[in-house]
Amino acid sequence: MHPAVSVIFFTVMSGAGLGMIFLLGLGFPVDASAAWVFLVGVVGGGLAVAGLLASTFHLGHPERAWRALSQWRSSWLSREGIAAIATLILFGIYVLIWLATGSRHQVLGLLSALGAALTVFTTSMIYAQLKTVPQWHSRLTPLVYCGFALGSGWLLASALGTHEAPEYWGIGLIALAWAAKWMWWARASRSRLGDAGSTPESATGLGFIGKVRLLERPHTGENYLTREMVHRIGRKHASRLRMLALVLGGIVPALVLAIVGLSGAPALVNLLAAVSMLIGLLAERWLFFAEAEHAVSLYYGHR
DSSP states (O other): OOOOHHHHHHHHHHHHHHHHHHHHHTTOOBOOSHHHHHHHHHHHHHHHHHHHHHHGGGSSOGGGGGGGGGGTTTOHHHHHHHHHHHHHHHHHHHHHHHHHHSSOOHHHHHHHHHHHHHHHHHHHHHHHTOTTSTTTOSTHHHHHHHHHHHHHHHHHHHHSBOTTSOHHHHHHHHHHHHHHHHHHHHHHHTOOTTTTTOOHHHHHTOTTTSOOOOSSOSOSSOOHHHHHTOOOOOHHHHHHHHHHHHIIIIIHHHHHHHHHHHHTOOGGGHHHHHHHHHHHHHHHHHHHHHTOOOGGGGGGTOO
16 A cells, blocks of 8 residues: 555654553653653654654544544544543653653553553554455454554653663563564565455456456546556665664663663663664555555456
8 A cells, every 4th residue: 555654654753652651650670750751752752743743644624633523433543542542641640750750650651651552453444444455454463553642752762761770671562562563574475365265256246256356447537546546666775674673662771771781871872773763664554555465456457
């Protein structure tokens, strides 16, 4: 499918911000000074808000985005929006109380953490529910989204936190997230449209006649479906981007954390690991969309 920059930015940045909110709500150690607490709150909430705002640019009518909130009974997109707004409100109150009193309200913190986890899960379910995209339709998709949100959020929180948060925890979270992604990639390679049971015969319902082949395209020119749902990427380019995502999103951050942990360097150095992982995740998320095959592509002669 066609990778939209706004959605890629949204899923990566809001995931990191929500992962950070999750950890802060659970009591992640941070310098207690008011200025530092404010900075941490702005970074966590700011990334989540920036990601949500970016997602509206993918809508045909961004000014009507608020209407999506009314479909919470049936739409994961609507549930995501409601969960995100509730989480940001709770986290904002949590940070204000933290600034005013110098202590962290445990109940609000737990509610903020729960809301952050729920928001990332609902984001992942927007894609995981789609049976028309076999690569996405998997229980591994929420696991990957939550894993990367937690890993990137931990890096940001540790860079703005203290050395009371051992670096080996971050290395472990990054390793687990990429292990889940590796399993996701392995499954996705076996879940292409033809392998998953979707064929031109099943898509058209004409399989009872025999083998179906495309006589000519349904449209003489480009349309919404061919622009958004029929995107092709070369195998060679996909392999290179996977390696880039793994190196920048996993190996480099783990090495930085190991160096910081062994050398006793300032925790702020972990910011390098966070930036590297976010860049790697932008490549990973681009591939998430570019390699996905929508069943509608069968009507255009793609197998």
